[in-house]
């Protein structure tokens with residue numbers, strides 16, 4: 282079947298911080314640029330970011346990009362690539378000031394400079410003491426960032442395709458990426474977008490977990506599309522969890538609640554953190570608290586009919602303190618947990634928050650994959666940035682506020698590289714291979730004609746429960762093994778999901794089924810990568826890889842200082858080395874990660 | 877229901893996909909409760925809510941901010957029903 286074709290110099294999938302920053306680079310250079318997005322740009326998940334964006338501006342006290350680099354390498358538990366990390370930390374001031382010039386309303390000091398706050402893990406003088414490095418716009422940093430970038434893109438004539446869903450990458454026999462197929466929600470029509478540069482900025486896939494702080498839109502579409510086109514996914518075993526998401530809903534309860542005196546309790550009412558962290562107790566670091574919670578639940582001391590959560594208790598606090606210092610928490614608890622925290626404790630579980638892995642790229646934003654004997658060969662015409670990409674700057678664990686920075690730095694650099702590549706190329710657009718388009722049409726057709734299929738909602742739940750129970754914040758060899766076979770079973774169901782509604786216009790059932798096909802790729806990649814990595818590092822913590830003198834924190838650099846690559850075909854794993862050599866400074870040498 | 881209205885309601889449902897999980901959950905709960913049983917007045921009120929910025933909308937439905945607008949007020953109350 283023939284589909285309509287639209288031709289551009291560059292096509293960007295995604296209009297969050299990373300996509301809009303990349304688009305700006307392309308449009309302002311005069312290239313004909315399209316941005317495809319499932320939702321209106323300023324409804325992208327970047328809006329949820331409140332904490333801020335990191336840059337060593339040194340406005341409030343002395344700071345240096347080299348210190349920021351050290352913190353990021355250490356935060357990553359040495360799995361981050363040191364060339365990319367140096368690149369990001371050195372570029373931070375430039376991209377933040379640029380954003381200020383685009384009209385971003387940063388909070389200011391009395392002297393009129395960008396005001397900076399401290400944030401977990403960001404230190405001065407190579408880990409000595411906390412430093413003020415986070416730049417914020419009240420509690421709406423992500424929102425303000427998107428507005429500033431969107432306005433600027435409108436001015437630069439970026440062409441937006443809003444409420445369009447990209448479905449598959451178009452890649453030819455030589456491996457070159459030539460664009461994407463996409464579905465226009467308003468009409469149900471499938472269109473081929475032809476481009477010399479295709480940039481993915483589709484965000485994370487946090488919805489693979491049952492408990493997730495991510496909005497429903499985060500379905501890992503970019504990762505699914507890349508995987509189906511034969512591109513590996515890197516370091517998918519690394520997911521950051523937040524200890525206190527409302528059980529059953531995922532909505533985040535900020536650390537501030539424990540800061541104000543909130544106490545975690547098990548089914549016996551015991552303040553169990555006293556056993557795990559006698560000094561810091563409930564204020565111990567995120568991973569320590571999360572692990573303690575999971576241990577309580579696993580050992581049968583969880584609460585509720587299924588004993589699957591613990592309680593965050595603030596009933597002993599003065600209601601006035603709750604209302605004044607923790608606004609919004611009471612409402613969140615009433616709305617999503619059905620309890621008034623003034624009278625009853627809040628049910629909480631460790632909750633998936635951020636995806637460290639993704640589509641492998643270098644610091645120029647080019648997607649890279651193994652070819653012959655080389656592990657990092659650029660895929661022609663293909664670029665990625667933001668949470669869907671793995672540059673890799675976050676390695677095994679991301680520092681707060683480094684993600685918004687990642688969007689700006691790598692969005693811009695992917696854009697710059699694409700501009701260079703497009704301007705260099707003298708050839709016309711290559712013809713689109715019909716087989717690639719047929720693959721998309723076959724997927725849609727299968728959905729429309731599937732008889733006696735599986736239910737999308739049930740399959741999604743099965744996937745989310747499997748991920749939560751078998752590949753959560755604290756991992757066990759036997760559970761991971763079992764998890765692999767379970768998730769592969771769920772995948773079989775997803776492959777035969779059927780939808781009842783066959784309408785064309787805004788068929789949300791079809792869209793959700795297509796999203797599920799992407800989520801399941803990410804879930805399978807995560808489970809298989811996690812089962813295989815037999816050490817603890819950063820956010821990947823295994824019960825059978827404990828803290829020992831030869832492997833501090835369970836980290837095994839001798840065998841596992843390497844990036845995982847998962848390939849969809851045959852669920853094959855491969856590994857590539859971590860780049861330990863920065864661009865200009867000395868390597869930050871391996872040591873135990875301790876704060 | 878005629879196809880045109882059906883399509884309009886499906887579009888409205890898609891516009892309930894938000895940037896904040898809190899809002900996703902509230903809209904999901906609302907639609908689960910009502911199904912397609914949405915009259916024209918409710919539809920109009922919902923259209924106005926989904927056109928708002930996410931943080932403003934959350935301030936409203938979480939009670940941090942009030943509105944005097946009777947149409948919005950009524951709709952916000954429905955969304956808040958646990």
Ligand SMILES: Cc1cc2nc3c(=O)[nH]c(=O)nc-3n(C[C@H](O)[C@H](O)[C@H](O)COP(=O)(O)OP(=O)(O)OC[C@H]3O[C@@H](n4cnc5c(N)ncnc54)[C@H](O)[C@@H]3O)c2cc1C
Pocket residue numbers: 294295296297298299300317318319320322325326327328329330331332333334422423445446447448482483484485494495496498502503533634635666667668669681682683684685686688
């Ligand atoms: C509650 C919360 C708070 C956070 N706070 C902070 C913080 O303070 N600081 C920080 O640094 N980080 C924070 N993070 C992380 C950070 O917000 C995200 O990592 C980041 O915003 C992701 O941006 P992005 O541009 O990669 O993707 P997103 O903003 O998620 O955008 C993805 C875009 O891709 C589009 N898209 C996806 N799939 C398709 C498709 N198939 N077809 C067409 N379009 C598609 C979407 O429509 C959207 O426009 C927070 C995260 C959460 C959940």
